[in-house]
Amino acid sequence: MQLRNTSSHYGLVNIVLHWLMAAMIVGLFGLGVYMVDLDYYDRWYNKGPDLHRSLGMIVAVLLVLRLSWRCLNPHPQMTGKAWETYAAHRMAQSLYIVLFAIVISGYLVSTADGRPIVIFNWIEVPAVLSLDLFGDINRLEDKAGLVHKWLSYLLMVLVSGHAMAAVKHQVIDRDNTLGRMLGLKSRR
Amino acid sequence: MKRLLVRCVFILTALSWNTLLHSEEYIIDTEGMHAAIQFKVKHLGYSWLVGRFNNFDGQFTFDEKRPEKNQVTVNIDVRTLDTNHAERDKHLRDARFLDTAKFPKASFISDGYSVINEGKGILTGTFTLRGVSKKVDIEVIHVGAGKDPWGGYRRGFEGYTTLHLSDYNMAKANTLGPEAEKIEVYLSVEGIRK
Numbered sequence: 001m002q003l004r005n006t007s008s009h010y011g012l013v014n015i016v017l018h019w020l021m022a023a024m025i026v027g028l029f030g031l032g033v034y035m036v037d038l039d040y041y042d043r044w045y046n047k048g049p050d051l052h053r054s055l056g057m058i059v060a061v062l063l064v065l066r067l068s069w070r071c072l073n074p075h076p077q078m079t080g081k082a083w084e085t086y087a088a089h090r091m092a093q094s095l096y097i098v099l100f101a102i103v104i105s106g107y108l109v110s111t112a113d114g115r116p117i118v119i120f121n122w123i124e125v126p127a128v129l130s131l132d133l134f135g136d137i138n139r140l141e142d143k144a145g146l147v148h149k150w151l152s153y154l155l156m157v158l159v160s161g162h163a164m165a166a167v168k169h170q171v172i173d174r175d176n177t178l179g180r181m182l183g184l185k186s187r188r
Numbered sequence: 189m190k191r192l193l194v195r196c197v198f199i200l201t202a203l204s205w206n207t208l209l210h211s212e213e214y215i216i217d218t219e220g221m222h223a224a225i226q227f228k229v230k231h232l233g234y235s236w237l238v239g240r241f242n243n244f245d246g247q248f249t250f251d252e253k254r255p256e257k258n259q260v261t262v263n264i265d266v267r268t269l270d271t272n273h274a275e276r277d278k279h280l281r282d283a284r285f286l287d288t289a290k291f292p293k294a295s296f297i298s299d300g301y302s303v304i305n306e307g308k309g310i311l312t313g314t315f316t317l318r319g320v321s322k323k324v325d326i327e328v329i330h331v332g333a334g335k336d337p338w339g340g341y342r343r344g345f346e347g348y349t350t351l352h353l354s355d356y357n358m359a360k361a362n363t364l365g366p367e368a369e370k371i372e373v374y375l376s377v378e379g380i381r382k
Contacts, residue, residue, distance in 0.1 A: 039363040049275075112274035139267060141274040142281060 001183055005073040008180075014073065015183050017066045024059050025099070026159070028052060029152055053110055054119045060103040067096065079175040084165075091162050098158060102151045108144035211251035214343055214379025216262070218245050222344070222378035225264060227351075233367030239271035246296075248379055250343055258301040260311060262377075264294040284360040291318045301328075311347065318356040324349055326375070340380050347375035 004011040035048030078085040111127030169177035176186040228236040246262035267288040281288040298313035307330040315324040326347040333343035351371040353361040
């Protein structure tokens with residue numbers, strides 16, 4: 001399989017990015033829902049959020065890589081009726097926009113008081129909206145937290161729609177939509 | 189003319205006596221922020237976590253002759269809780285603890301004052317937090333009073349009290365451990381006489 005996309009197939013880079021991000025994003029959602037209800041004395045009380053912040057920042061990097069790769073590569077032809085390809089485009093756009101908003105709001109929760117985010121005790125991501133730079137935004141962490149939470153639920157709704165549409169195309173229309181994101185050749 | 193002058197002096201003296209007999213009214217100087225509401229809670233039982241409420245306002249009266257008439261009212265914007273850690277503050281403001289979206293205000297309204305000795309007393313009153321009102325005693329110490337350099341008159345107190353997390357219906361309060369159940373509160377107020 002080649003690295004780059006063609007007008008009919010996804011390349012390896014796109015496929016790896018897609019599934020890696022899919023796994024991380026669904027995992028981050030689960031971890032997020034789980035960690036916010038942990039009791040103070042739970043072993044995961046600090047580890048959960050540390051992992052969530054670290055993985056979240058890595059998703060942010062992957063997101064930028066993914067969009068850059070998308071700009072530099074041809075996009076495989078979409079299949080289906082006109083409204084279906086229109087909806088698929090809108091869905092892809094929404095996923096990117098919501099993802100960016102979630103990543104940014106999550107970053108703002110953790111950096112609201114000027115503290116950096118440390119990815120796996122390794123790379124420090126500085127707080128840019130720190131107190132001395134933009135002035136004290138009243139309870140930024142609360143506002144960003146609400147955005148982060150509700151957009152994450154919205155994202156899961158979008159992801160479900162996106163996944164169901166892919167399965168529908170694979171199983172009912174048999175147009176290999178899901179298969180080509182798995183690197184499979186069409187059987188027809 | 190002389191009689192008028194005498195009468196004027198008499199009335200003025202009477203007026204000033206009147207003000208002396210009446211209690212003095214003070215506004216807590218939160219504008220210049222010569223006041224603070226701080227709290228500390230044991231962390232795991234190993235150290236103190238210190239925080240404060242940044243926004244509040246209040247007033248008090250002071251009657252030297254009849255101290256039992258002293259009255260204090262303080263309103264606190266609970267949302268301005270500040271423990272110098274945004275994520276923890278967010279967590280404490282959350283519905284599991286203070287639920288500040290639903291209960292943004294806390295208040296203390298005193299209904300009695302008893303003198304222990306000169307400059308020291310117990311202020312009794314109702315403290316309302318998270319929609320729950322509880323009787324609270326605050327140990328009060330008079331710090332000082334006098335003219336300020338800018339033409340005003342000020343008077344200051346400090347106060348100590350202990351609150352209990354379990355009193356205020358917080359869903360997750362018990363998960364913080366038994367040592368975190370007690371909250372030590374320190375108040376410092378300076379009033380500017382009206």
